[in-house]
Amino acid sequence: MESSNLVVFTTEDLKSLTESFHEKNLIGNTQFGKLYRGWIKAEGRDVTVKIWDEKSNSITLISDEYLVVKGEVQFLTHPAMNGHPNLVKVIGVCCDKEVRGVVYDLNPRDTLHNLILKDELNWIQRVDIILQLACLLKYLHTQDNPYMVLNICGAHIMLDWDCNPKLCDFGLISGGTIGKINTIKKQIPMPIDYADPFCATKDGYRETGCDVFSFGVVLLGLISKRVFDAEKLDKPGYILDNLVHCWAKKEYRPNCSLVHKSLIEDWGYNPEDGATITEIGIRCTEFFPRNRPTMKGVVEHLQSLLVLQRLGDTRPNKREKKFHADYENGHVKL
Incomplete structure (x- = not known):
């Protein structure tokens, strides 16, 4: 090892x-x-x-x-x-x-998949989770040799007891020190619901845009309190009717919000934020990768949310900033 x-x-x-x-x-x-x-x-x-x-x-x-x-x-x-x-x-x-x-080395609260539907996560916590995930992907995608995770989903993200997300599965990762994605990994499908549909039309296509799409599904699921239930796959028509991004595309209207009604009642929620973060999710899940934003662009748009500006939290959290500073100064060690 x-x-x-x-x-x-x-x-x-x-x-x-x-x-x-x-x-x-x-x-x-x-x-x-x-x-x-x-x-x-x-x-x-x-x-x-x-x-x-x-x-x-x-x-x-x-x-x-x-x-x-x-x-x-x-x-x-x-x-x-x-x-x-x-x-x-x-x-x-x-x-x-x-x-x-x-x-x-983690005492987890639970996986994001298990918590999305529950009331344990309020609006501000959900926005913070989304921002932290966006900052992580921005970091991975902006390396000299960008990493692609390729199997981002709620089941592969654990939360600690402060609700900080921890990515925990890297079975399809490529780029960086791992190298180019191999033929075997290209044959393994990404998790249902989070899979980039463009990949199905372009055999072998694997780019950072795949991660952007999966992130968009995570975002839409978090704000709408919706999650795909794989145990119901045997029911006719279940997949198309219950994929989060398919549901979102049907329901979305310009300047509208897909935020769950229970979250709208939370402290810190603002209708303008609801519309902004909904649009970010919709743009991330565009069919053609060229129409999706980069994760750098996603972070910039998320930082403009009023709730983050009011809390004075428009940048990555302090631990991430410290990590970046330590690494740049050569202080991060194995």
């Missing part, structure tokens, strides 16, 4: 951390496996355990699961990424024949 500081866990270690992957500790499913709450008893430390499931439809296309683990660790431990406030911090790996997994 890329860092000698990583702890090497065994299958039995991961079972011990998660009470044998007990259902009560299951946070949710990812495209390639599962997320569990874990506990390192000796350190009194809450962690997240992610395992790759060999039965996953996506993982069956990959001949060597070890390469998936290696790619994720390579990305997360690189000095330009290690310590970023919106990326999970990996503390150990397991590459046994029985289990492939990683352990993150």
Whole structure:
């Protein structure tokens, strides 16, 4: 692996951390496996355990699961990424024949997928989550060799107890130190609902615009309190009728808001903000990538929201600013 500081866990270690992957500790499913709450008893430390499931439809296309683990660790431990406030911090790996997994230094509140429909997240928290995600993608896309995540979705974003988003799955990532996307990854579909439909018309197309589209779906889901339910896929017509971006395109009218009525009643909500953030989501999910904004443009538009200006929070959060400053000054270390 890329860092000698990583702890090497065994299958039995991961079972011990998660009470044998007990259902009560299951946070949710990812495209390639599962997320569990874990506990390192000796350190009194809450962690997240992610395992790759060999039965996953996506993982069956990959001949060597070890390469998936290696790619994720390579990305997360690189000095330009290690310590970023919106990326999970990996503390150990397991590459046994029985289990492939990683352990993150994170006590999660839940996944964004599980929280979108709930009243636990108010308007200001949802806007802050959107801004932080936008800043992360802007950072990834503006590297000398841009990264493409390519499987951004609510299930791959965990929130800490301060509601800061943490991206936690990188099974399709390419660019940067990972290199160009390979043929195998091009064959693996992006998560349903968050997948760029333009990709279906252009075989092999994978650009940063795919991430912009997925981000737009996250945004629209957060403000409208809508999420795709994969368990209902067997129902006729369910997919088209319930894809968040398809619903949004049907409902959208210029200068209108798709913000859920319960959020409109929240403190800090402003009708002008509702219309602005709705338009950002609609533009991000345009069919043709050339019509979508860059993530840099998205961040600039989000920072113009009245609620952020009134709170004096029109720039990335302090931790992200500190991370950027430390990295530029050579102070970020593995």
